[in-house]
Amino acid sequence: MDNTTQALARILIVEDEPKLAALVGDYLRAGGFEAGWVADGREAIAAIRTQPPDLVLLDLMLPGCDGLDVCREVRSFSEVPIIMLTARVEEIDRLVGLELGADDYICKPFSPREVVARVRAILRRMRHSEQSSSTLLRIDEATHSAIFHGVTLELTPVEFRLLKTLAASPGRVFSRDRLLDRLYLDHRVVTDRTVDSHIKNLRRKLEQAAPGPDPIRSIYGVGYKLEIE
Structure with a gap:
């Protein structure tokens, strides 16, 4: 800095x-x-x-x-x-x-x-994480679109909110509970394993757009974080 x-x-x-x-x-x-x-x-x-x-x-x-x-x-x-x-x-x-x-x-x-x-x-x-993320991942909330390595991702509303949350603070660990709070606007009752299912689907779509290292890291016993190099 x-x-x-x-x-x-x-x-x-x-x-x-x-x-x-x-x-x-x-x-x-x-x-x-x-x-x-x-x-x-x-x-x-x-x-x-x-x-x-x-x-x-x-x-x-x-x-x-x-x-x-x-x-x-x-x-x-x-x-x-x-x-x-x-x-x-x-x-x-x-x-x-x-x-x-x-x-x-x-x-x-x-x-x-x-x-x-x-x-x-x-x-x-x-600062470094934000610069890396902004270069390789672009999220437009107005159009509800996300572009990863130049490829437009076909995301469900929940997947879009999940990616948007992780990308807002690259490198920060988010617990499942914190992610759940941001995924469902109607605050429906779901299990924390629901996050794992959405993470799996999001990882698959990111991999299809840009094969390579998984940008979503699992932190055992805690949650997930986004790391884009």
């Missing part, structure tokens, strides 16, 4: 310890980022809705509405990258499993330099 991109990237720090938030903010600004701060979970949700940041540093232990609840609610309307900050070791498996939709986690106590490095790495990775 170049310096211009860094300068434009805005990071929201959600942390109820003012001194720690100020320290991390100082390091982020020194690293070429803009940094904002809120100390309350509900305030964070409102801030992300009204002025979406490029990345969120989200403390797990917050008063009123903790980081887990904040992450769940944010994921209902945004795919902004989220790095969880946690001192609760027992929650790490859930965070590593990405069942809440977090992109990464950092254990307290941590080095502010490590935070800056993780932020930079995630933004660089997402």
